[in-house]
Amino acid sequence: MGINFxxxxxxxxxxxxxxxxxxxxxxxxxxxxxTPGYQAKDMDFSASMAQLEATDEGGLSLLSDSDPxxxxxxxxxxxxxxxxxxxxxxxxxxxxxxxxxxxxxxNMKFKGLAKAINGQ
Amino acid sequence: xxxxxxxxxxxxxxxxxxxxxxxxxxxLANADSVSGNENDTYRARKPVFAAxxxxxxxxxxxxxxxxxxxxxxxxxxxxxxxxxxxANAEGMVFYPNVNQVAEMTDMMSASRAFETNVEVxxxxxxxxxxxxxxxxx
Numbered sequence: 001m002g003i004n005f006x007x008x009x010x011x012x013x014x015x016x017x018x019x020x021x022x023x024x025x026x027x028x029x030x031x032x033x034x035t036p037g038y039q040a041k042d043m044d045f046s047a048s049m050a051q052l053e054a055t056d057e058g059g060l061s062l063l064s065d066s067d068p069x070x071x072x073x074x075x076x077x078x079x080x081x082x083x084x085x086x087x088x089x090x091x092x093x094x095x096x097x098x099x100x101x102x103x104x105x106x107n108m109k110f111k112g113l114a115k116a117i118n119g120q
Numbered sequence: 121x122x123x124x125x126x127x128x129x130x131x132x133x134x135x136x137x138x139x140x141x142x143x144x145x146x147x148l149a150n151a152d153s154v155s156g157n158e159n160d161t162y163r164a165r166k167p168v169f170a171a172x173x174x175x176x177x178x179x180x181x182x183x184x185x186x187x188x189x190x191x192x193x194x195x196x197x198x199x200x201x202x203x204x205x206x207a208n209a210e211g212m213v214f215y216p217n218v219n220q221v222a223e224m225t226d227m228m229s230a231s232r233a234f235e236t237n238v239e240v241x242x243x244x245x246x247x248x249x250x251x252x253x254x255x256x257x
Binding site for chain 1: 229
């Protein structure tokens, strides 16, 4: 009986993938803080997650199909830039913590497996 | 994993903000570089930022590029200084159109944006490191 790692890590492997994808989007928002006309983007995490869960295969091809959504700014700017740095920094930091959380869950699963293998 | 992309995005922003800081330094340094000829006078320089679209196909992550550095179209300051060696026939000299207060605020904005991107790079490094430690006991 072999161990299926996809089943062991469960939802967390997909979550980790989406989190790193979201990090990229948020990093580009922060990078374009001063670019005139740049529109801040973000992803709908639960919708992307549901889409990833719907197919057994998963994979990166699905991620690139889902269009990123545009953020609605609290204050309009003259140059058309919709990046609000505080919002982006908060989202980035939250996303990094969520990434660590998913990673911790996977780690705990692996530790449990190792314990089972060692018979402790 | 797209950590390389993220580093490149943050890196491009840092490079762009460095160009911006360079123009600020140049503008402030030349704030009093007078000239007797309107065409030869230093004019404030500003970088033009643009997002690099279509990066990697999905358009989700875009780097920053400096499209151009343009000279300000604000009118020059004309001052009567007949004792100035560069004064023209009417005794007038031209001062650059550098707004020092605006340059100072621009400098603060640029250095803060630079710091934010350094922070992003730091966070990505810790994320990547913890990913490498996956499965360690």
